[in-house]
Amino acid sequence: MSDAAPAPSIAVLGAGAWGTALANLYARDGRTVTLVARDGAAAARIREAQANERYLPGIRLSPDLAVSGELAGAATAAGILLLVVPAQALRAALRGARGASLAPGVLAVVCSKGIERETGRFASDIVAEELPDARVAVLSGPSFADDVARGLPTAVTVAAGTEPLADEAARWLSAEGFRCYASADIRGVEAGGALKNVLALAAGIVSGRGLGASALAAIVTRGFVELRRLGQALGGRPETLMGLSGLGDLVLTCSGPQSRNFAYGAALGRGDDLSGLKLAEGVYSAGIAARLAREAGIEAPIVETVAAILDNRLTVDEAARALLARPLKRETD
Numbered sequence: 001m002s003d004a005a006p007a008p009s010i011a012v013l014g015a016g017a018w019g020t021a022l023a024n025l026y027a028r029d030g031r032t033v034t035l036v037a038r039d040g041a042a043a044a045r046i047r048e049a050q051a052n053e054r055y056l057p058g059i060r061l062s063p064d065l066a067v068s069g070e071l072a073g074a075a076t077a078a079g080i081l082l083l084v085v086p087a088q089a090l091r092a093a094l095r096g097a098r099g100a101s102l103a104p105g106v107l108a109v110v111c112s113k114g115i116e117r118e119t120g121r122f123a124s125d126i127v128a129e130e131l132p133d134a135r136v137a138v139l140s141g142p143s144f145a146d147d148v149a150r151g152l153p154t155a156v157t158v159a160a161g162t163e164p165l166a167d168e169a170a171r172w173l174s175a176e177g178f179r180c181y182a183s184a185d186i187r188g189v190e191a192g193g194a195l196k197n198v199l200a201l202a203a204g205i206v207s208g209r210g211l212g213a214s215a216l217a218a219i220v221t222r223g224f225v226e227l228r229r230l231g232q233a234l235g236g237r238p239e240t241l242m243g244l245s246g247l248g249d250l251v252l253t254c255s256g257p258q259s260r261n262f263a264y265g266a267a268l269g270r271g272d273d274l275s276g277l278k279l280a281e282g283v284y285s286a287g288i289a290a291r292l293a294r295e296a297g298i299e300a301p302i303v304e305t306v307a308a309i310l311d312n313r314l315t316v317d318e319a320a321r322a323l324l325a326r327p328l329k330r331e332t333d
């Protein structure tokens with residue numbers, strides 16, 4: 001596709017915080033965008049309020065943003081389909097999309113961050129299985145929906161299976177204040193995005209339990225060792241895991257309660273009631289990430305510990321004692 005080709009129109013599947021923020025970003029940037037909510041009633045609420053008060057409160061949406069309750073129609077015309085439903089709902093959402101007559105060669109861009117619990121599949125694999133005619137890309141990196149919605153500067157990585165497709169996708173997905181770096185390492189980008197959520201839970205637990213700033217720095221640093229090891233074992237490249245969708249997103253989500261994963265971990269660490277908390281993808285990815293690590297023969301004690309706390313196999317205090325009591329080793333082993 002040449003630089004002069006008109007920018008493809010965009011359909012955004014999933015009208016939560018991130019889907020709404022991305023749809024609004026591109027609509028403000030002059031693109032033709034339809035945000036697809038779960039049903040007609042949810043779409044009507046967003047249209048009438050010109051805001052998504054449930055998931056992205058306080059943000060006035062562009063009057064140019066179309067909002068629909070069904071993918072058919074919106075998607076048929078779209079050259080780009082952003083997939084922004086939670087990772088565990090992606091397969092069902094794509095099966096629901098099959099009847100929508102997607103444009104041939106549509107660029108399906110995974111924007112969620114997680115691993116399918118039942119199968120251990122990453123989202124790009126699910127797209128390849130469920131929408132075999134689509135071209136696949138992944139958008140991931142340090143990016144809070146609220147920051148993007150407020151027009152704050154953001155940089156992310158956009159990965160696809162080949163460098164030309166990644167370059168094309170990054171060009172189409174960049175917008176004012178939203179800079180996309182291209183990568184041909186889909187697995188590295190997806191692994192970084194999913195694993196940082198699990199590690200942000202660990203950081204939140206440390207903070208909520210009041211274990212101190214030194215312990216927080218230690219858990220983030222040793223967590224990054226696990227992210228790199230496991231990300232590489234799953235097929236990611238080291239330089240990708242050092243980039244925006246690995247280290248970058250880990251830094252963002254481990255830095256405080258604006259991250260829902262960190263906030264969930266902090267509530268766990270304090271012993272608070274967890275009902276009513278916002279979506280924390282790490283809760284669903286921790287167990288399967290621990291299993292993938294075991295299967296790959298990778299030591300991932302922090303990921304294992306988060307999974308054990310979530311399963312009520314360990315209390316936070318038992319977990320902290322167990323991590324500190326592990327046999328001593330060289331830092332680089």
Ligand SMILES: NC(=O)c1ccc[n+]([C@@H]2O[C@H](COP(=O)([O-])OP(=O)(O)OC[C@H]3O[C@@H](n4cnc5c(N)ncnc54)[C@H](O)[C@@H]3O)[C@@H](O)[C@H]2O)c1
Nearest residue numbers: 015016017018019038055085089093112113144145279281
């Ligand atoms: N919020 C952020 O800052 C942010 C940033 C980057 C990536 N993400 C990732 O984006 C994904 C979505 O997160 P979010 O913040 O938008 O979540 P959210 O909880 O705000 O919204 C989830 C949305 O998905 C919809 N949904 C759920 N199941 C569905 C289904 N089967 N079909 C259609 N719609 C369905 C819900 O109705 C809701 O609108 C997650 O994987 C998250 O990790 C979020």
Ligand SMILES: O=P(O)(O)OC[C@H](O)CO
Nearest residue numbers: 141142143144259260261
């Ligand atoms: O709020 P979180 O923890 O889901 O993080 C949101 C984004 O993934 C940050 O890049």
